[in-house]
Amino acid sequence: DAKTTQPPSMDCAEGRAANLPCNHSTISGNEYVYWYRQIHSQGPQYIIHGLKNNETNEMASLIITEDRKSSTLILPHATLRDTAVYYCIVRANNNAGNMLTFGGGTRLMVKP
């Protein structure tokens, strides 16, 4: 599976959009981009995933560049409860066992 690069930390004002970038320049055609988040001392929570089209759900939007070498997770109106570590993961569709490889993630701090 391709490696991802994320900034170690970001701040965001409450009520504003949080835009979390992820670089995955070695992504291959059969790899999906997944986002999870982990609130302190809890298990990670799935947010969203996509292949090449932009995706939106009730939690967030995922924007993937046309060359698929980078993506951005958007939390449209960040709240204090969105403070967490956000992990960007790429995973092949032939990945045996549906395994995920977690990097260091981005620690998002939402401030009042």
Add this chain to the structure above:
Amino acid sequence: DGGITQSPKYLFRKEGQNVTLSCEQNLNHDAMYWYRQDPGQGLRLIYYSQIVNDFQKGDIAEGYSVSREKKESFPLTVTSAQKNPTAFYLCASSIVQGYNEQFFGPGTRLTVL
């Protein structure tokens, strides 16, 4: 309530003792996973299982053992051979087929004194 449970939340053991961490799921998922997380780090895969009575080593299996006798249960034993066992341990489950999310338990924080 469907979900994945881990117990206990906090566990203390003396050095040299084996300890078993519990993981149970009622989501009818075929696949289950164990991860280890150290402070400020991402998750690392210890073992995973796609079906009852079968499991595979992950990236850091040394010093750990697992069993999968029932679909619902995937206990992890941290043996005395694990050199640095103090960590946060997370269990997860998923459907095997497709690009499906993993559901995580609340974790067990193991401290070896």
